[in-house]
Amino acid sequence: MKNIELSPRLKTIADMVRRGVRVADVGTDHAFLPLYLVTKGIATFATASDINEGPIKNAQNNVKAHQCEDVIKLIQCAGLDDVDGTQVDDVIIAGMGGELISEIINNAKWLKNTDKHLLLQPMTRVNELRKYLCDNGFDIVEEKIACEGERLYTIISSNYVGKQIEYDEVFLHVGKVVSNNNEASKRYILNQASVIKKIAEGMEKSDDMKEKSVKYYDLSNQILLMLEGN
Numbered sequence: 001m002k003n004i005e006l007s008p009r010l011k012t013i014a015d016m017v018r019r020g021v022r023v024a025d026v027g028t029d030h031a032f033l034p035l036y037l038v039t040k041g042i043a044t045f046a047t048a049s050d051i052n053e054g055p056i057k058n059a060q061n062n063v064k065a066h067q068c069e070d071v072i073k074l075i076q077c078a079g080l081d082d083v084d085g086t087q088v089d090d091v092i093i094a095g096m097g098g099e100l101i102s103e104i105i106n107n108a109k110w111l112k113n114t115d116k117h118l119l120l121q122p123m124t125r126v127n128e129l130r131k132y133l134c135d136n137g138f139d140i141v142e143e144k145i146a147c148e149g150e151r152l153y154t155i156i157s158s159n160y161v162g163k164q165i166e167y168d169e170v171f172l173h174v175g176k177v178v179s180n181n182n183e184a185s186k187r188y189i190l191n192q193a194s195v196i197k198k199i200a201e202g203m204e205k206s207d208d209m210k211e212k213s214v215k216y217y218d219l220s221n222q223i224l225l226m227l228e229g230n
């Protein structure tokens with residue numbers, strides 16, 4: 001059977017999984033990620049869940065084709081609802097909106113455990129996900145950027161620490177990305193600053209929002225300042 005080849009986004013996530021752990025992949029779709037992790041010996045066991053029947057059927061076919069039925073357990077459920085937390089060390093939630101990812105974490109109380117490790121790849125509302133994590137005692141340990149052509153994907157690595165994490169608006173928009181000090185991170189920060197500047201420009205055109213636009217221009221400039229010294 002052919003080796004599993006991952007896209008740069010999924011490969012970046014796979015590289016952030018701890019070695020020798022049991023993993024859960026939420027919203028697994030085709031199950032490429034768990035298949036890669038168990039066949040490469042990175043994970044010893046994987047639970048792969050998806051809310052929809054179609055993806056679970058695709059996943060079942062792929063798991064069977066790679067003869068991984070004994071090391072990958074497939075579950076059709078919402079989020080982590082039917083996943084046994086005692087059987088999982090690292091949890092991956094990728095390819096969904098930041099709000100849905102926050103909701104899935106919020107519904108799985110067993111994640112409030114310092115031994116668990118979260119790898120999150122939001123497609124939208126990354127700032128809201130960062131806020132949720134900080135407000136709810138999850139520290140953002142690291143963030144990596146995966147590039148696929150023009151598209152940039154943020155992958156957040158997070159752990160429960162049991163106390164609220166302080167943050168400001170700049171952190172919510174760039175997170176820990178700045179620590180990476182590489183080209184992809186610079187592109188990400190420039191892009192975040194440009195998105196905020198466009199919002200400010202839009203606000204400036206409306207009489208009601210003109211005053212608020214100053215705050216957004218300022219935020220965009222503060223984000224750009226993160227690049228100084230890098």
Ligand SMILES: C[S@@+](CC[C@H](N)C(=O)[O-])C[C@H]1O[C@@H](n2cnc3c(N)ncnc32)[C@H](O)[C@@H]1O
Pocket residue numbers: 010026027028029030049050051052055077078079080093094095096100
């Ligand atoms: C865009 S795909 C992402 C697949 C894969 N995780 C990736 O990153 O390539 C989103 C998957 O999440 C599933 N999904 C959506 N909402 C979900 C939920 N609340 N719980 C579990 N799975 C969900 C969908 O059925 C779909 O298979």
